[in-house]
Amino acid sequence: MRIDKEIKWHVLLCCALVLSLTPIVFALSSSFKELSEAYSNVFGLPQHPTLSNYVQVFSRLPLVQITTNTFLIAVAVTIFKTVTSTLAAYSFVYFDFRGKNVLYFILISTIFIPFTVTMIPNYLTISQLGFRNNIIGVILPQLSDATGIFLIRQAMRTVPRSLIEAARLDQTGHLRILGNIVFPLVKPAVVSSGIMFFINSWNEYVWPVLILKDKANFTLPLALQLFISSEGGTDFTIAMAVSVITMIIPLVLYIIFQRYIITTFTSSGIKG
Amino acid sequence: MAYGFILPSLLVFAVFMFYPLFYTIYLSFFDWNMIKPVKAFIGIQNYIALFQDPLTYTVMKNTLAYIAILLLLNWVAPYILAFILSFVIKRGRGFYKSMFFLPSVISLVVGSILYLWILNPVSGPVAIIAKFFGITIPIWSKTQGLVIVVLSIITTWKVFGYNFIVLFGGIGGVPQEVIEAARLDKVPLHRIFLDIVVPMSSATGIYVFVMTIVQGLQYVFTPIKVITQGGPDNASSNAIYNVYQEAFTLYHTGYASAFAIVTMALFVTLLIFEFKYVEKGIHYEN
Numbered sequence: 001m002r003i004d005k006e007i008k009w010h011v012l013l014c015c016a017l018v019l020s021l022t023p024i025v026f027a028l029s030s031s032f033k034e035l036s037e038a039y040s041n042v043f044g045l046p047q048h049p050t051l052s053n054y055v056q057v058f059s060r061l062p063l064v065q066i067t068t069n070t071f072l073i074a075v076a077v078t079i080f081k082t083v084t085s086t087l088a089a090y091s092f093v094y095f096d097f098r099g100k101n102v103l104y105f106i107l108i109s110t111i112f113i114p115f116t117v118t119m120i121p122n123y124l125t126i127s128q129l130g131f132r133n134n135i136i137g138v139i140l141p142q143l144s145d146a147t148g149i150f151l152i153r154q155a156m157r158t159v160p161r162s163l164i165e166a167a168r169l170d171q172t173g174h175l176r177i178l179g180n181i182v183f184p185l186v187k188p189a190v191v192s193s194g195i196m197f198f199i200n201s202w203n204e205y206v207w208p209v210l211i212l213k214d215k216a217n218f219t220l221p222l223a224l225q226l227f228i229s230s231e232g233g234t235d236f237t238i239a240m241a242v243s244v245i246t247m248i249i250p251l252v253l254y255i256i257f258q259r260y261i262i263t264t265f266t267s268s269g270i271k272g
Numbered sequence: 273m274a275y276g277f278i279l280p281s282l283l284v285f286a287v288f289m290f291y292p293l294f295y296t297i298y299l300s301f302f303d304w305n306m307i308k309p310v311k312a313f314i315g316i317q318n319y320i321a322l323f324q325d326p327l328t329y330t331v332m333k334n335t336l337a338y339i340a341i342l343l344l345l346n347w348v349a350p351y352i353l354a355f356i357l358s359f360v361i362k363r364g365r366g367f368y369k370s371m372f373f374l375p376s377v378i379s380l381v382v383g384s385i386l387y388l389w390i391l392n393p394v395s396g397p398v399a400i401i402a403k404f405f406g407i408t409i410p411i412w413s414k415t416q417g418l419v420i421v422v423l424s425i426i427t428t429w430k431v432f433g434y435n436f437i438v439l440f441g442g443i444g445g446v447p448q449e450v451i452e453a454a455r456l457d458k459v460p461l462h463r464i465f466l467d468i469v470v471p472m473s474s475a476t477g478i479y480v481f482v483m484t485i486v487q488g489l490q491y492v493f494t495p496i497k498v499i500t501q502g503g504p505d506n507a508s509s510n511a512i513y514n515v516y517q518e519a520f521t522l523y524h525t526g527y528a529s530a531f532a533i534v535t536m537a538l539f540v541t542l543l544i545f546e547f548k549y550v551e552k553g554i555h556y557e558n
Contacts (some may be wrong), residue, residue: 001403006360006361006363009356009360009361010363010364012281013353013356013357013361013364013368016353016372017368017372018431019369019375020372020373020375020429021307021371021374022390022391023375023383023386024374024375024378024386025386025430026386026389026390027386029383029387031325032520036361039395042395042396042397042400043397043400053515059506060440067527074323079380083280083285084280084281085281087277087278087280087281088277088278088280088281088282090277090530091274091275091277091278093279094278095273095274096274096484097274098502099483101326103278103282107281107285109543110285110289111483111486112482112486112492112539112540112542112543113289113293113536114486114489114512114532114539115490115512115538116511116512116515116516116519116528116531116532116535117292117532117533117535117536118288118289118292118296119292119516119519120292120295120299120306120519120532121287121291121292121295121296122292122308122350125287125288125292138287141284142283143280144280144285146285158379168410168527171367174273174277184477186551199377202379203377203378203379203380203381204381205379205380205381205494205497205498206490206493206494207499209497211521212524213472217344219422220379221379221382224382224385225498226382227385228381228385228498228499236389239385239386239389240389242498243386245383246379247378247379247382250376250377250378250379250380251377253377254373254377254433258370258373258485261373262369262370262373262437265373265437265441266369266437266438266440266441266444267441268438268441
């Protein structure tokens with residue numbers, strides 16, 4: 001009786017999952033079809049698998065350069081955000097200083113500021129610095145992250161203060177405490193924040209599209225946009241190949257680190 | 273020492289968040305196109321023009337439509353899913369959690385291009401299935417109203433999993449015994465959800481509610497930009513896209529700034545609402 005009821009729910013949930021995951025399977029499968037087969041054999045797996053879409057992408061676009069750009073931006077953003085967020089989170093948890101709570105409140109509130117409010121001045125700043133059409137211009141405004149500070153702070157609050165106080169009595173410096181005592185205990189939160197920084201930067205579209213103008217400086221999402229036309233277009237199997245190239249790295253990272261990521265975001269819900 | 277640890281973050285926020293915020297307010301009182309060497313001070317003319325422009329009302333009406341659909345798909349739906357996974361089914365929780373989260377790591381540009389093809393009215397898979405049943409798919413990207421629904425669905429594909437995981441965490445704080453007792457008393461599932469689970473996880477619930485609106489409207493920018501550019505006839509433009517359009521296509525820098533500030537004022541109202549209830553909830557839970 002009980003089991004029967006549960007099966008009904010499982011059927012429903014699996015239908016929802018199929019709906020949400022089918023687009024990914026379709027993209028993968030179509031990227032290995034010739035254009036004519038993509039139209040004649042929409043649902044099936046490729047009958048005559050071909051790499052021609054991937055080959056064509058590389059001949060049409062400086063894809064190695066574009067992937068490198070995407071990667072460099074994501075790595076720089078991830079390193080900076082992780083370091084600055086961890087340091088800030090540490091000081092919000094273990095230091096007492098004037099205006100701490102107000103400052104924390106202000107920093108976290110920035111999560112609610114839409115990008116349209118900052119984009120015009122930031123565009124002007126980056127232009128004045130001469131970093132327009134340059135990946136440094138994409139990286140610069142993203143060197144710290146309010147969500148990161150929030151998530152890492154939540155994890156640090158679970159580390160007993162007595163541990164830190166004992167270390168302070170032994171004259172241990174804060175950087176050493178952070179590195180040797182606190183970091184090992186909050187590693188899951190720091191790692192999953194880092195992974196999310198990387199994935200979000202990899203996927204980012206709005207800011208790079210304002211800053212980067214030449215194809216050679218593009219990131220993958222910008223390159224993908226070149227293949228979008230509202231009719232679907234004749235380049236559609238090639239667009240699928242670019243889609244696959246764009247999503248493969250985030251998917252692999254997610255599959256490797258999913259346990260960390262799910263745990264961290266679930267716990268962010270518990271604390272609001 | 274404490275300031276030393278915060279300084280790097282503070283510097284970044286000061287230069288790329290707080291300064292721009294005030295500079296945008298400043299710009300909203302000027303007539304400027306980003307290129308002219310002189311900005312002309314025009315007082316609150318941009319704000320007056322904004323409230324007199326019929327386009328503002330179209331855009332705000334669309335924004336409300338987006339908010340309603342996004343709340344349904346990215347707040348109500350994942351809330352119910354999180355409830356089912358937490359209390360109704362016993363097996364496969366870990367599997368469902370990781371699978372439902374999976375699309376949220378994929379670029380929305382990828383999402384846009386995939387759905388553009390899947391929902392292609394002539395040759396896409398959905399059109400082929402519909403044709404089998406004798407139904408024709410409308411050209412949704414050119415249909416008023418429908419275009420907002422489809423763009424919201426594309427955005428949902430990315431946002432749903434994240435909201436679901438956060439809500440799952442929030443619901444995890446509701447004691448299992450309370451639910452078990454209610455189920456033994458044969459309380460219907462929807463009553464358990466509405467009368468027990470929602471009130472007991474309201475802090476997370478309101479947080480996701482606000483994030484669905486504030487970030488959802490920003491996420492939906494990507495499919496708007498790559499698929500419709502706000503069309504047909506501004507039918508899919510929202511408050512976020514309209515600012516982008518005014519600023520970087522029409523170069524109405526001052527007017528765009530004023531529009532951005534008005535949008536933010538709407539968000540701040542929500543923020544006050546959020547902190548009034550959520551922060552209270554957090555103190556309670558601690």
